[in-house]
Amino acid sequence: MTSVAPIRRTGGRSARVLDAIYTAVGQLMGEGKPDKLTIPVVAERAGVNPTSIYRRWGDIDELLEEVAVAALTQDGDRAPDTGSLGGDLQAWARIVLEDIGTPKRTRYLRAMVAARDGLAPDCPCLAQRRVMAAELIERSEARGERAPSVAQIIDHLVMPLYGRVLMGHPTDQADADRLAADVLALAGEGCSGPNDR
Amino acid sequence: MTSVAPIRRTGGRSARVLDAIYTAVGQLMGEGKPDKLTIPVVAERAGVNPTSIYRRWGDIDELLEEVAVAALTQDGDRAPDTGSLGGDLQAWARIVLEDIGTPKRTRYLRAMVAARDGLAPDCPCLAQRRVMAAELIERSEARGERAPSVAQIIDHLVMPLYGRVLMGHPTDQADADRLAADVLALAGEGCSGPNDR
DNA sequence: CGGCTAAAGCCAATACCGTTGCGTTAGCAC
DNA sequence: GTGCTAACGCAACGGTATTGGCTTTAGCCG
Known part of the structure; x- marks a missing residue:
């Protein structure tokens, strides 16, 4: 047929x-x-x-998930450009926290997580973050600085922020700053090998 | 009365x-x-x-939350004692991943996150993790090693694992190992000040 | 513009969930 | 053992989500 x-x-x-x-x-x-x-x-x-x-x-969950990913994907934030990796990381961490910290966004995030089942290669709500991280790294390397990998930024900057928000753990700008500082420290030390995951 | x-x-x-x-x-x-x-x-x-x-x-959510926290709280895992902080961190990271990586535990985690509303000082499912982290640190310092803070271990080891699982991002032992290595590197460098948050 | 039909609207029937009142069972204290 | 009553089981009620059949609207294409 x-x-x-x-x-x-x-x-x-x-x-x-x-x-x-x-x-x-x-x-x-x-x-x-x-x-x-x-x-x-x-x-x-x-x-x-x-x-x-x-x-x-x-199903409500499907609708919710669709709206949630749509809302979480389109953040027109420009990657900050302060002239140094440390400044960029700190500024960006604050932006991300400001973004997902609003009650509405937090609910979207929770809805998206709740709707998720099984393993998916990559979460759509992190795609944009990866792009941003890559941009930061690229600019940093263009300046000749040592930069962490995208995965490191996601794991040690984005994930803690997302995790804190999801768990409802109070998080302020100072926390974001500390995370950014830690990631920067991680970049300075090449301790863990190539680490180009 | x-x-x-x-x-x-x-x-x-x-x-x-x-x-x-x-x-x-x-x-x-x-x-x-x-x-x-x-x-x-x-x-x-x-x-x-x-x-x-x-x-x-x-309410269903209350029941679900109660069961979830009960299931996530009682992990009788002993904190690993390999003789070095690096070994302990790696072994523990694997344990945590193994724990929350099972489909059932993942659903519990998601249910607990979904049930959460507003901010709560500390999530019960992290309490046990904090205790473990503190134990690792204590032993490490007793050996005279430089150790990261509890908050650092939570933020850079536990949170990434939890976040990955919640988002459905495939994660294997190698990822856990890398996270552990990164945290260890963070301990070696005292870059970000006292950092005793 | 006109035809075709995907998609939205409308309405009624159904099913299932949450709630409440009351009788019954069985811990706990003496 | 006996009494008190917390906690469970049963059954009936009310409300709301969900589904199916059918009609109506309005994109898309020629």
Whole structure:
């Protein structure tokens, strides 16, 4: 059987509905606990029929995950450029903390983690971070400095911040600064071999 | 008003019911996603009336959180004692990864994170880790070695592991080893001041 | 512009969850 | 053993999420 290509309709109304749903989820996530976040509620807030949501996603968690990754992926933050790796790391650490530290973003993060099952090669919400880290490193090496690897920055700067936020551990700018300092120290010492993971 | 002390009944039947519920939650968590984990389901699996669960916890999330912290707190792991800080860190990193890397434990971790709302001074699932870290440090300093702080070990060894697991990022023993090596390097260099946070 | 049909809306039926009131069982203290 | 009552089991209720059938709207293509 020659299965005909299903022609998607992405424009006009569909786009409008989808956008309304996204913004509705965003609003509701910004307001309170995700516990009471149910499909009928989202539908009403979006001025959309619940059936549409059921048809398109089928499950709240799927919708939540989709919105969460969308929200966590598009951070238009520019990588800081202070002239030194230490300054860049510190500034960037503060930015990341500021970003994921807001209640809404924290809920998004938790929702995304909760929705996750099994192993996925790389989490979409870290992709942007990797790009940023790589940019910092590149600039640093262009200046002739010793720089840590992307993996090291992710593991020792981003992961602690994400972990703290996820666990609800209070974290302030000073903590971010210390993490940045530690990573910088790690770069200065080539102790752990090539470490180009 | 002399509020009479409510005499709890912890023995016999109550204990049996509670144990059945705990094991039921454990089984169900080991099987699949927590999405479909509802009170009636747990009750049926435990051979217990749903009312008992509602009365005692009132909410699934509370029950889940309680079981999760119970499961994540009681790790009877002995802190490894290899004779050197580097060896201890590496062995411990492997243990921790082995622990939280199992599907069941990972789901527990995710459930606990999802249940979290707002900021709490310290996450119960990290308390035991802190104790272990402190023990490692103590032994190390007794040998006259330079040791990192507890916070550093948590931030740079435990958090990356937890973060990776939570995000579903594939992690193997080699990754754990590298993290341990990095922390060790961090200890060797006193770059970031006293750092006794 | 007009036809085709994907996608949204509407409505009713269903299923399941959470809740409450009351009778029954069985710890704990004496 | 006996009494008291905490904790469990049972059953019925109310509400809300979910599903299916059908109609209506409006993208996309010629």
